[in-house]
Structures are given as structure tokens and as C-alpha cells.
Amino acid sequence: MRVAISRCLLGDNCRYNGKTKPNAAVIRSAKNVEVVPVCPESAGKLPIPRPAAEQRDGGVYMSDGTDVTRQFQAGACKEFDRVKKSGAPLAILKAKSPSCGSDLIYDGTYSGTLTAGDGVFTRLLKQEGITVATETMVEEMHPSVEHPVAIVLGTGLGSITDLVHVVRRIDYHDIEGFPDNAQPIEGHRFEAAIGALDGVPVIVYPGRIHLYRGYSAAEVTSLVRHAFRLGCRDIIFAGATGAIPGKVEKGLGILTDQINLTGRNPLAEWEGLRDVESPFVDMNDLYSPYMSSIARGVAKDQNITIGAGVFAGVLGPSFETRAEVSALRQLGVSYVGMSTVNEVIMAHALGMHVLGLTLAANYSGGCDVDHQSVLATAKRYEDDFQRWVRGIVHLL
Template identity: 65%
Template sequence: MRVAISACLLGVPVRYDGGSKPVSEVMELAGKVDVTRVCPETASGLPVPRPPAEQLGGRVLLADGRDVTAEFDLGARRCLDAVRRSPVRLAVLKAKSPSCGVGLIYDGTYSGRLVPGQGVFARRLEEEGICVVTEDTVKSCKPSVEHPVAIVLGSGLGHLGSLVRPVRRIDYRDIEGFPQDARPVAGHSFEATVGSIDGVPVVVYPGRIHLYQGYSAAEVTALVRHAHHLGCRDVVFACATGAVPGQAHTGLGILTDQINLTGRNPLAEWEGLRDVESPFVDMNDAYSPYLRTIARGVADDLGIAVEEGVYAGVLGPCFETPAEVAALSTLGVSYVGMSTVCEVVMARALGMNVLGLTLAANESGAPAVSHETVLAEAEKHAEDFEALVRGVLRLL
């Protein structure tokens, strides 16, 4: 996987003051991927050191008042040409700068105040369809003993738990909010494992409960709240689904967005909502673009066939009728299942970074589908699924 990274984040002295801003998490990522180093300012011929620059009214001005908009545009074009010469999917850029800022930039008053906006180079990369993040995202997603990665597994996917080098195990009945009378369906287990996979700290939950079993949305998201309580900032949700004909094929998939068709929302039932500042959770990029891009890059590097698409969560437990499948296709849905959507809502409410992976075990609406055939199909893809998850953990 090749990643474009701001040179200053790698310790190269190219900043306006002649220094750099090395970030250990970014440098660690750089040691695991192929890197295209970028610095639009120096690529444009601007000297080092130089007066600081900020955007104001669509222009880029140095602190001494000189207009360097043309120079910043030239540097952005030259760096974009370098990125185009290699298959870059991801760019990690210096936050807040007039060239590389993502989402927030300095406002042109040199007061340190931030306003919504994009850097000149960051905007060009996004127009190319490249995922652009700052060092803050890389740091936020970095696992540690204090912040392990939570992995919630669905039907037939629980075997990933066998890869964990355990430190301790937690019976689901000891998890606050999890129903004491719950019994796992086939392909699920109700004992979480805290430990590591390939040296990466994880908490693996090898099973879940579902709305169709009669549990509330608050109950089915108890594992998410537990993971957050343990310090998890990243959560991987894996689920078995049906592939909507014409939108996706059977096999592994990366979830890009979701449609909640269950008629339930865990936030409407969660007592903890009373303690948060606002109940209105932003669901844009609910599935982290950074984590999705990492997963895509891992799959490509390993030669694992993976598609991407929108997930629709339904109440279940019936499989879909032909008319429902046609409606889902019209809605642009690629995958349909009976879990995950409420969990993602809860994870986003708690500020967690979400990666959604699916095994499309059958064609949605096809005859002769059963829970047993889903489990059998999951077994066929077990090796690729494990390799994909391990690859993502390694890059994080």
C-alpha cells in the first residue's frame, strides 16, 4: 500500500520556520507502507525558512502581506503529479495548514483561530478521490494497551477469536446492560477475550444478540458500550449478509455507509443519553474513511477479493422477499443483514472509529438459504477474513 505523507510529519525540516513536526504514529505507519513524501510549499520553490502563511478570502497570504496563492497552486499541482505517478489511495497531511489542512484551517488573522476549510493541496487530492486525513486521525486510531481495538464478530466469523493471545476472558453475563438470559445462536459465543493479535491489543467479542430475538436496541449495543468503557477507540464490526443482486457479489465486503431499516435506534432507549451534551449524532462518515482505505489497501496487497458498498440493517429474522430485494436495489443497497446498524449508531455516539466488514454468504432473495448455509459459506472465507483483519491491525 502506498501512502502520501507530508514531509514535515516525517521529520524533514521543510516548515516555514525551518523545522519539522515529526509524529511518531505517522512515522510508524510510514515504516509499514510505501511512502510518497509531499510538501507543496517547497515543491513550489518557496524558501525555507519563510514567513508563515494562512488562507484569507480564498487567497493565500504570507504574514508580511505577500500574496503566494500562485505558488501554493503550483506546489499543489506538482505534488499531485507525484501522487498520480503512484497508486496512492491515502494521504496523511499536516493539520490546519493553508496547503494541507483537512476540515479546519487557520483563518488568516495569525491569531491561532480555526475555521472550516480545506488546504489547497488537500482539496486537489480529495477531488482525485483520494482519502485525505491529518496526523490527528492516525493518532486517534493507533491501538495501545490503554486503547485496544474492539472486534465484534457475527455468524460464522467467531473463529477469529482463536487467534487472540489471551490476557483475560469476560463472560457476557458480567457486562452491564447485556441480558442475563441471552443464549447465543449458532455461530456465536458469549465470552469476550482481552489480549492481543500479532502483538496488537484487542478485545474480541465472538458473538452478539439481535433485535429479532426480542432484545431492545439498548441491549444489543451493550458490547459497544463495554468496549468503550475498556478504552477502545476503534471498533471493527463483522457481520454475515446477503449480497443484493446487481449491487454486490457473494464474498468479503467493506461497508461504506448504512441504512437503518430496523425501526429502532439505541440512543432513544439508552439512559446514558441524558448525560451527553446533545443527542443528535452526526452520521456522516459513520464508517471511517481512513479505516476503510486501510482495509482496501490491505486487501489489494494480499490479493484478497473485496467489494465495497452500502449496508441495510433489517429487523429479521426472515430472509428478504424478492420485492424487498428489488426495493433495496433501488435504494442503492449492496448488503443486507440483521445486525450492526444499531451498534454503529452507538459507536458513533461514543466517538469511536468504525470499520465495517461483511461476508456476503448468499445472494439476497435466493432460494434455499438457511442459517446453516450461511455458516458453511463463512467457513470457506475464514482464511481471507482472518488475513484481512490481521493486515488492518498491523497497519494501525
Template identity: 30%
Template sequence: MWNKVQETVNYLKERTNYSPVYGVILGSGLGSFTQDIAIDFTIPYSEIPNFPISTVQGHSGALVFGKINGISVVAMQGRFHYYEGYDMQTVTFPVRVMRYMGIQTLIVSNASGGVNPNYKVGDIVLIKDHINLFPDHPLRGKNEERFGPRFVNMSEPYSKELILKAKAIALQNQIEVKDGIYLGLQGPTFETLAEYKMVKILGADCVGMSTVPEVIVARHMDLACLGVSVITDMGDEENIEEVNHDEVLLAAQKAEPHVRQLIREFISAQS
């Protein structure tokens, strides 16, 4: 894995001469954030050595290099999921590549189903913690000490400092945000009534099929993380909305202008 990461990093640095400060992973329906970037390079995943290819509708499949208010960023238009058939090392491979290209902070976004009764469809949630119920772990196997330690401290997977900054920026820009705990499941099925009940009993506020493995690997390499989730459907043990992937994309796209503004202003404020 170390050699593959370095090979990919060397290829991207030779092609772009970039050392981004921020890495951004754009979830379902949130890909047009790249319109806020002064783009210098767009590289399809298919052209990048060792990179997998996104197979999910709403995930374009390219690395975008550019600047926001003069700050260098790299954005993933489309992530990889365990349910696509990739192993966890492949799912999280781009996070390792972004780290060795130079990023210091990882911003992850996703679409999720809400179980917190105080949420509604379209709400923006700052993730304050997560529960990992994926059937495999991205750090399983022999540890590569050059990436990070064998046992990773996960007491603060999402930076409290970054969450406070994001809340302040949301307030300044009159963007309503909530916070909550995200629970990660394998997918690709949406949750049953009983599973929504389980999610709520376990203490989570929303549930999705991504993000957790990426943040674990980011913390393995001591990257600060900010997580943003858009609530695209609601469910509990008594009632569940009919939902399909097209509706998820539509709900995410309606919230997208606020998410884009929040991330854009968050990055700009760090200059």
C-alpha cells in the same frame, strides 16, 4: 444505563487489567478470528454483570482479551440482535462497555445477503454507509450526555480513512474486496423477493440483521468504525437462492480466512 456500563467496565478491568485499543465484533461464522489473538482472558457473557447472552447458532458468547502484534484488542465472540427479543439499549450495551474500557476503533463484521449484481457469494465488502430500517433506534429516549450528544452527526458512520487503509492492506495481501451500502432490517426471516427489490431500489448493495445499531452507538461516543461484510447469499426481485442459517454459516466460514487476514493485518499495520 451509565451506571450499568460503569459497573461492567469496573468488573472487567478488575478481572483483566486491560485497556484495549481495538474492539472487534465477530458476526455469524466468523468467530474463529480469535485464533489470531494471543489470548490472555476469555470471559463468557454469562459471567459478566449486566451482559445479555447470545442465543444464535454460530455465536459463541464470550469476550476475548488479548493482543495482535502487541496491540491490545477485545473481541466479541457473538453479538446480540434485536430479533432475539432484546431492546436496542441491550443490543448495543457491549459497544458502550468496550468504549469505556478504552477502545478507540470499532471493527464490525457480519454476514449479509447481496443485491448488487457485481457481488457473488463469498465476496468481502467494506461497508461505506448504511440505511437504518430497524423498527427501533438505540438512541431513543432521554439522552445521556456523558455518552454523547443528543443529535449525532452520521455523515461518516464508517471512517473513510479506515476504509482506504483496509483497501491498501487488501491489495498488499491480494485479498479481493468490494465496497457497498448495507441496509439493516429487523429479521429474523430472510428477505422475500419483494424485499430484495426494495433493498436495491433504496440504493443498498447488501442487507442484514445487525451492525447498524452498534455503529450508531459507536458514533454517539465518537468511535471510528470499520465495517466488513461477507456476502453469504444473493437475491433480486426475480430470483432468490434457497438459503438457511446453516448455509449462511458455511459461506461465511469459507470466506473467513481472508476476513481474518484482513482484520489481523489491518490491526497490525496500526502499531
């Protein structure tokens, strides 16, 4: 996988003050990818050292008042062309800078104050659809024993658990909030595995419960809260879905956004919400663009065919009628299923980074679907799914 990375984060002496800004987490990640090193300011032939520069009044100015807008734009365009030609779907850039900052940049007062906005280079990348992350995000998402990756698996996808070097197992019934009387349906196991997947610390949950069996949204999301209490910052959800004909093909895919049609919201049932100042949670970037970019890159590297699209979560347990499928298509939905949406809402509310994967085992509204056919399809895709998840976890 190709990733564009700021040269200063890799240890090059290219910052405005002639110094470097190496980042251990970024350097560690760079060892697992094909790096496209970038520095738009050097590409713009700005001198080193020089006064600090920040954006203001639609341009870029040094602290001594010199207008360097043209140099910043020229360098950004030059490096943008390199990144575009490389095919890199992801860039890891220096936070806050007038070239590479993402979402937050210095406000032009040279006082260290931040304001909402993107750097000149970052804007070009985002317009092209290239995901931009900062070194801070890479640091936050790096798995460790204290912060393992949580993996919640749905129907027929629990075989990942068999690849984990397990150091501890936890019966779901010992998890706070999980219903005592719950029993797994076929294709699910109710025992979490804590250990390492190819050396990466993980907690794997090889099964889940569903609203359609009468459980509350709070109970359905108990595994998410458990993972959070154990220190997980990153969480991967994977489940079987139906593919909406005309929108996406059957097979593996990435969830890019969601529509909650279950009629439930776990936050309305979560006692922890009573302790926060505001119950309202922003749902933008519900699924982490950074993690999704990694998932796409891994799939490409491993020649695994994937789709992508919006997921609609429904109550179930009945499959969708043809009229419902037509309505979902009009709503822009590509995948439909009976889990995941409430879990993702809870994870996002807790500040976790979310990746949604799916196996579209059938065409929604078709006549070829029952539980056994879903299990059979999961078995056929088992090898690709395992390779995909292992590659994603490795790059994290």
C-alpha cells in the same frame, strides 16, 4: 500499501520556519507502508525560511501580505500528480496548514484561529477520492493497552478469537446491560477475549445478540458500550449479510454507509443520553474513511477480492422477499443484514472510529440461503477474512 505522508511529519526540515515537525505515531505507521513523501510548499519552490502563510479571500497570503497563491497551487498540482501516479489511496498530512489542512485550517488572521476548510493540496486529493487524514487522527487511533482495538464478530466469523493471545476472558453475562438469559445461536460465542492479535492489543467479541430474538436496541449495543468503557477508540464490526443482486457480488466487502430499517435506535433507549446537552448525533462519516482506506489497501496488497457498498439493517429473522430486494436496490443498497446498524450508531455516538466489514454469504432474495449455508460460506472465506483483519489491525 502506499500512503502519501507530509515530509515534515517524517522529520524533514521543510516547514516555513525551517524547522521540522516529526510525529512519533506517523513515523511508526510509516514503517509498515510504502511511503510517498510529499511537501507541496517545497514543490512550489517557496523559500525556507519565510513568513507564515494562511488562506483568505480565495487565495494564500504570507503574514507580510505577499500573495503566494500561485506557488501554493503549482506545488499542490505537482505533488498531486505524484500521489495520483503512485496509486496511494490514503494521505496523512500536516493538520491546519494552508496546503495540507483537512476540515480545519487557519483562518487568515495569523492569530492561531481555526475555521472550516481544506488546504489547497488536500482539496485536490479529496476531489480524486483519496482519503486524507491528519497526524492527530493517527495519534488518536493508534492501538495500545489503554486503547485496544475492539472487534465484534457475527455469524461464522468468530475464528479470529482463536488467533488472539488471551490474557483475560469475560463472559458476556458479566457485561453491564447484556441480558442474563441470552444464549448464543450457532456460529456465535458469548465470551470476550482480551489480549493481543499479532502483538496489537485487542478485545474480540465473537458473537452478538439480535433484535429479532426480542432484545432491545440497548441490549444489542451493550458490547459496544463495554468496549468503550474499556478504552477502545477503534471498533471493527464484521457480520454475514446478503448481497443485493446487480449491486455487489458474494464475498468479503466493506460497508461504506448504512440505512437503518430496523425501526429501532439505540440512542432512544440509552440512559446515558439523558446526561448530554443535545440528543442529536451527526451521522456523517459514520464509517471511518481512514479505516476503510486501510482495509482497501490491505486487501489489495494481499490479493483479497472485496466489494464495497451501502448496508441496510433490517429486523429479521425472515430473509428478504424479492419485492423487498428490488426496493433495496432502488435505495442504493448493496448489502442487507440483521445486525450492525444499531451497534454502529452507538459506537459513532460515543466518538469511536468505526470500520464495517462483511461476508456476503448469499444473494438476497435467492433460494440458496439458510443458516447452515451461511456458516459453510464463512468457513470457505475463513483464511482470507483472517488475513484481512490481521493486516488491518497491524496497519492501525
